[in-house]
Amino acid sequence: MKLYVCWGTFHTPRPGGHPCGNAYDALREAGHDPEVIKAYGLAPLPDLTSGRREVKRLTGKSWVPVLVTDDGEIINESKSIAAWAEANPA
Numbered sequence: 001m002k003l004y005v006c007w008g009t010f011h012t013p014r015p016g017g018h019p020c021g022n023a024y025d026a027l028r029e030a031g032h033d034p035e036v037i038k039a040y041g042l043a044p045l046p047d048l049t050s051g052r053r054e055v056k057r058l059t060g061k062s063w064v065p066v067l068v069t070d071d072g073e074i075i076n077e078s079k080s081i082a083a084w085a086e087a088n089p090a
Contacts, residue, residue, distance in 0.1 A: 003027065003034035003081075004055050004066040006041070019078035023065040026082035031090030039064050 003009075005020035012018040027034050039051030046052050046062030056062045059076050067075040067084065075084050 001027075001032060001034045001070050002037055002068045004037045004039045004051060004058075004064045004068075006064050007038060009036060020065045023067065023078040023081040026078075026085040027067070030085035030088070032085060033090075034067070 003024060005024065007020075009021045009024035010018060011021050016022075024034070024036065037051060039049060039055055041047070041049040041052040041062070047056060052062050052064075055064055055066050058068065058074050059066055061076065063076065065076070065078055065081060067073075067081045069075070069084075069088075073084075075081050
């Protein structure tokens with residue numbers, strides 16, 4: 001499985017945490033070990049990197065995190081990824 005993230009899976013002090021880190025943590029807690037792909041880029045200039053262009057090709061949007069499961073299912077947004085991980089433990 002592949003997890004597309006912005007610049008990493010780090011934690012931030014912002015309320016609720018960082019979406020990419022939250023998605024990664026949920027997958028790890030469910031026993032998954034996703035390949036992390038850094039899409040880089042920023043929201044104001046979303047499609048300047050190949051990673052963001054790939055995310056847009058997959059989802060129609062430039063936002064991360066995006067999970068591509070081993071079965072080819074595409075799940076975007078950290079809350080949806082966390083829900084999938086909880087429902088599909090490794």
